[in-house]
Amino acid sequence: MSTGRPGVPPPAVDWAIAVGVTAALLVTGxxxxxxxxxxDLLGIALLTAGGLALAARRRAPVPVxxxxxxxxxxxxxxxxxxxxxxxxxxxxxxxxxxxxxxTVVASVAVLAALPLAALVSGLHxxxxxxxxxxxxxxxxxxxxxGAAGEALRQAERRADEAERTREETAxxxxxEERLHxxxxxxxxxxxxxxxxxxxxxxxxHVARKRGEEVPEALLAIQEAARxxxxxxxxxxxxxxxxxxxxxxGLDHIPELVERARTTGLExxxxxxxxxxxxxxxxxxxxxxxxxESLTNVARHAAATTATVSIxxxxxxxxxxxxxxxxxxxxxxxxxxxxxxGMRERVTALGGRLRAEPRSERGFTVRAELPVERTx
Numbered sequence: 001m002s003t004g005r006p007g008v009p010p011p012a013v014d015w016a017i018a019v020g021v022t023a024a025l026l027v028t029g030x031x032x033x034x035x036x037x038x039x040d041l042l043g044i045a046l047l048t049a050g051g052l053a054l055a056a057r058r059r060a061p062v063p064v065x066x067x068x069x070x071x072x073x074x075x076x077x078x079x080x081x082x083x084x085x086x087x088x089x090x091x092x093x094x095x096x097x098x099x100x101x102x103t104v105v106a107s108v109a110v111l112a113a114l115p116l117a118a119l120v121s122g123l124h125x126x127x128x129x130x131x132x133x134x135x136x137x138x139x140x141x142x143x144x145x146g147a148a149g150e151a152l153r154q155a156e157r158r159a160d161e162a163e164r165t166r167e168e169t170a171x172x173x174x175x176e177e178r179l180h181x182x183x184x185x186x187x188x189x190x191x192x193x194x195x196x197x198x199x200x201x202x203x204x205h206v207a208r209k210r211g212e213e214v215p216e217a218l219l220a221i222q223e224a225a226r227x228x229x230x231x232x233x234x235x236x237x238x239x240x241x242x243x244x245x246x247x248x249g250l251d252h253i254p255e256l257v258e259r260a261r262t263t264g265l266e267x268x269x270x271x272x273x274x275x276x277x278x279x280x281x282x283x284x285x286x287x288x289x290x291x292e293s294l295t296n297v298a299r300h301a302a303a304t305t306a307t308v309s310i311x312x313x314x315x316x317x318x319x320x321x322x323x324x325x326x327x328x329x330x331x332x333x334x335x336x337x338x339x340x341g342m343r344e345r346v347t348a349l350g351g352r353l354r355a356e357p358r359s360e361r362g363f364t365v366r367a368e369l370p371v372e373r374t375x
Contacts, residue, residue, distance in 0.1 A: 022051025
């Protein structure tokens with residue numbers, strides 16, 4: 001909760017209010033007392049405790065509400081006819097923190113207890129006791145304090161929602177712009193690489209038709225052009241898939257594993273923990289990590305087996321893909337576009353990604369994605 005004064009720490013403001021309220025309570029209470037009995041000392045102590053308790057109103061609004069209410073009833077019973085100023089501050093803080101129901105119940109209890117406290121203090125006239133209780137805590141003051149706290153709580157919530165909406169809009173626009181740039185880049189590269197592919201294939205065909213030996217460099221260019229064309233086509237399909245079909249998620253990972261088996265890879269899927277609903281962004285990211293990892297295994301790892309593990313934990317979804325490819329512990333991986341994309345996705349969700357050679361042999365990709373729980 002903000003203080004409204006930039007540069008002033010909230011605890012300093014709370015202590016200033018607590019000390020000010022305590023001073024006002026003591027001045028009002030002591031000015032009407034002329035004795036120093038044990039009961040008077042108890043009343044002074046309750047006045048002090050009720051005022052100073054306000055220093056913790058932000059951190060513990062409900063306990064402060066209870067303490068100030070008990071102190072108000074206590075010093076009324078001790079004969080101190082002092083308004084329950086501290087309790088009004090506590091009502092404001094509790095409602096602002098969202099504890100409306102408890103505040104209403106506590107306030108009804110305090111309003112009912114104050115006349116009894118006035119009778120305990122020595123008054124024998126019930127009407128006078130109710131008049132003193134009404135003077136200590138006017139219902140209008142109580143409603144005003146609660147209304148002020150609720151108004152500020154609603155204003156802060158609207159401000160938070162507006163800020164969150166602005167962030168989501170900015171993020172969505174950034175994603176749309178990145179998608180647009182990716183498509184433009186894809187279209188441009190596809191055209192240029194297609195030209196290279198056609199020209200290299202034509203050169204290879206002419207050389208073979210003439211019975212000439214095809215240069216190794218020309219064959220490498222031909223193969224690289226074919227591979228680049230396949231990758232760009234797969235990229236375009238993924239981009240179009242994000243817009244035209246429902247996004248893939250954890251439910252589609254078995255399909256990825258089965259597809260990997262059709263390429264001759266011995267792929268297995270292991271799921272641990274109790275399956276729970278996860279945010280849509282986490283669902284999509286987990287799928288993309290497994291998809292990219294299995295693609296890299298098939299293209300670059302020269303592996304025979306791959307293991308996909310999904311572990312559902314209370315606050316984290318762990319996704320891991322291991323293979324037995326040619327990666328060695330002493331070989332540093334060269335981060336390609338796929339690995340960088342995985343890292344960007346995981347980092348954007350506040351998670352962690354580890355992609356490195358395994359100690360025995362092969363490569364491992366492990367992502368831990370935080371799962372937010374709403375109460």
